[in-house]
Amino acid sequence: MHGIGRVLARIIPRSGLIHAGDSSTTPPRISSRFVIGADEMIMVRSGHVVMLCALVLLTIGVVMVQSAGMSVRPLAPDADPTAAAAVSGVSIKSLLTSRTSLYLLIAVGAMAFASRLPVRRIANRLERVVWFKPGGDLGVLVLASLMLIAMLVLVYVPGIARVENGSARWITLHLPGLESIQPSEIAKWAIIVLVAWYAARLGSYKEHRLKKFFTGLLPVCLCAGLVATVVIKEDLGTGALMLLATAIVLLAGGARWAHFAAFIPFALLGLVGAIIAAPYRVTRITTFLNPYADPAGDGYHMIQSMSTVAGGGIFGRGLGNGLQKFGYLPEDTTDFLFAVVCEELGLIGAVIVVSAYAGIVWSGTSIAMRERSKPLQLIVLGVIATFGVQALINLVVVTGLGPTKGIALPLMSSGGTGWIMTAFMLGLVVSINRTQEYSALYIDDAQEDNDAAIYALRASRGSMIEAKPTLADRAVLFDQQVMDTAFAFAHSDEAQPDPDVQDDEMALLLGETSPEEEHAPGLIARLRDRIAGRDEDQPHQPEPVSMSARQAGYSEDESERADLFS
Known part of the structure; x- marks a missing residue:
C-alpha cells in the first residue's frame, strides 16, 4: 500500500490543510477559497x-x-452641398x-x-x-x-x-x-x-x-x-x-x-x-x-x-x-x-x-x-x-x-x-x-460527502501535479487516520510504488474524473479501504505521524520552496 501514499505525495502540495473542526488553527493566506458545506460558496478568481x-x-x-x-x-446627391448629416x-x-x-x-x-x-x-x-x-x-x-x-x-x-x-x-x-x-x-x-x-x-x-x-x-x-x-x-x-x-x-x-x-x-x-x-x-x-x-x-x-x-x-x-x-x-x-x-x-x-x-x-x-x-x-x-x-x-x-x-x-x-x-x-x-495552487480547503463540519472537494480542486490540478513531492490538500478525500498513514508512507525510506494502483483510481486522484460520474463513489470507497486496510497487508508499517510532526514538515518544506524561488 505504499504506492497510494506515494501517489498522494506526488500530487498534493503541502500547504497546511485545515481539517474539519480545527477552529484553533489560523487560516493561511489563500489564493482561492472554497467553503464546502451547508452554504457552498466559490469565490471569484483574480483571473x-x-x-x-x-x-x-x-x-x-x-x-x-x-x-x-x-x-x-x-443628405442626398441632389441636395444642397452645404447641407450635411451625420452618418452614425x-x-x-x-x-x-x-x-x-x-x-x-x-x-x-x-x-x-x-x-x-x-x-x-x-x-x-x-x-x-x-x-x-x-x-x-x-x-x-x-x-x-x-x-x-x-x-x-x-x-x-x-x-x-x-x-x-x-x-x-x-x-x-x-x-x-x-x-x-x-x-x-x-x-x-x-x-x-x-x-x-x-x-x-x-x-x-x-x-x-x-x-x-x-x-x-x-x-x-x-x-x-x-x-x-x-x-x-x-x-x-x-x-x-x-x-x-x-x-x-x-x-x-x-x-x-x-x-x-x-x-x-x-x-x-x-x-x-x-x-x-x-x-x-x-x-x-x-x-x-x-x-x-x-x-x-x-x-x-x-x-x-x-x-x-x-x-x-x-x-x-x-x-x-x-x-x-x-x-x-x-x-x-x-x-x-x-x-x-x-x-x-x-x-x-x-x-x-x-x-x-x-x-x-x-x-x-x-x-x-x-x-x-x-x-x-x-x-x-x-x-x-x-x-x-x-x-x-x-x-x-x-x-x-x-x-x-x-x-x-x-x-x-x-x-x-x-x-x-x-x-x-x-x-x-x-x-x-x-493553475495556481490552492493554499487551503475549508470543509464544513456538517459536510458528509467530500466529492465536491474533488471537483473544486480540479481547476488547479496542473499546478498540483507539477508541485514538489508534498502532502496535504488532496487528502480531503480521506479521514484523519488515512491522512496520517499516507503521510507516513510518503516519508518512509521503504516505500515502493504500488503496481496495483488502477488507471481509474489515478484519474480520480488527479482530478481528471468528475465525482458526478456514476463510478466515482465506488472509486473513493475503494481507495479508502485500500489505504485504511494496510494493517493486514503491511504489519510493519511506520507509525502515523502526529499533527505537530506534520506541521514541522510543512515549515521545513516551505523554507525549501522559499530558497528555491527567491
Missing part, C-alpha cells in the same frame, strides 16, 4: 476579474471607435461588418486560446533545460534579441513598409482583414517574456548571477536596450515603456538597485538625445507648458482634447451625439478615444473605463504576489506593469496632465495588432492564475 474587465474594455472600445468614426456627407457609426449593421469587430473577435479568441495554454507546464520544462555552449543562457538571450531587432527593421524595407504621419511603424501583409501589423507591439510583449525567463534563470543559480553586474545585469540590459533603441527611433513612448517594464522585471527578479544607478546617466542622455533629434518632441513639451500660446497651431491638439473631456459633464451627450469628433479632435479613434468616451458617456462612462483598468491591474498584481514560480511571477508582473503604465500615460495625455504622446489606450484605441497582442498576454495571466 476571472482580469478576463471580465478585458472584455468590458474591448466591447466599449468597439462601440466607441465606431462612434468616433462617424463622418459627415451631403453605431448601428447593428456597422458593428457586425466593421473591421474593429473583426479585431474584437480575433482578440477574444487570442485571449481564450492563451488562457488554456499549459503555461506552467512549459515554464517548468524550460526551467529544467540545460542550454549548452556556446553561449548558454546568454546565447539564447542574444539570439532572441537579434530576432526581435530583425523583425523591427522590417518597417524600413521598401515594398512592405507603411508610413503614417511621418512614422514608419507598420509593415503591410496584404491579408484579408489584417492588412498590416505593428512590429513594435509584438516586440513590446516579447521582450517581457524574454527578460523574465532570463532573470529567473540567473536567479535560480546558487550564486544568484543576476546580482552580479558584468555577468548578470549588464548583458540583459544591453540586449533590451538595443531592442528598445530601434523602437524609440520611430516611437519614443513605446520604447520608453519597454525599458521601464524591463527595469521592473529585473528589479523584481533580484537585481540590485545600486547596479541600476549606473544606467541612469546613460538613460537620461539617451532620452535627451531622442528628444533633441526630433524637433516636434521639443515642441510638444513647450506646448504642454503653455498650450494657449498658439491655440490654432501647436496647442490646438491639447486644447481640443481638454475641451472634449470637459464637454460631457456627468452623464455625457449620449452615445453618437458627440460634436468634437467631427473634424475638431485629431486622432479621435486612436490616441484620443478616451476624450470621446468622456464627451458622449460623461463622468460615469469615464469611471467605468478607469475602473476596468484598475481591476485588471489590481487583480494581476494579486496573481503575481501569490505566484511561486519565479519566471511566471515575473511574466505576470511585466505584463501588468506594461498594461497599467500604458493606460496611465494615455489618460494623462488626454486629460492635459502631460505632453502629447502618440501612445494608444490598451484594448480600446483602434488598432488590430495592439488589441490582439494585449488580449493574448492577458490570457497568459489568466492561464497562470488558473
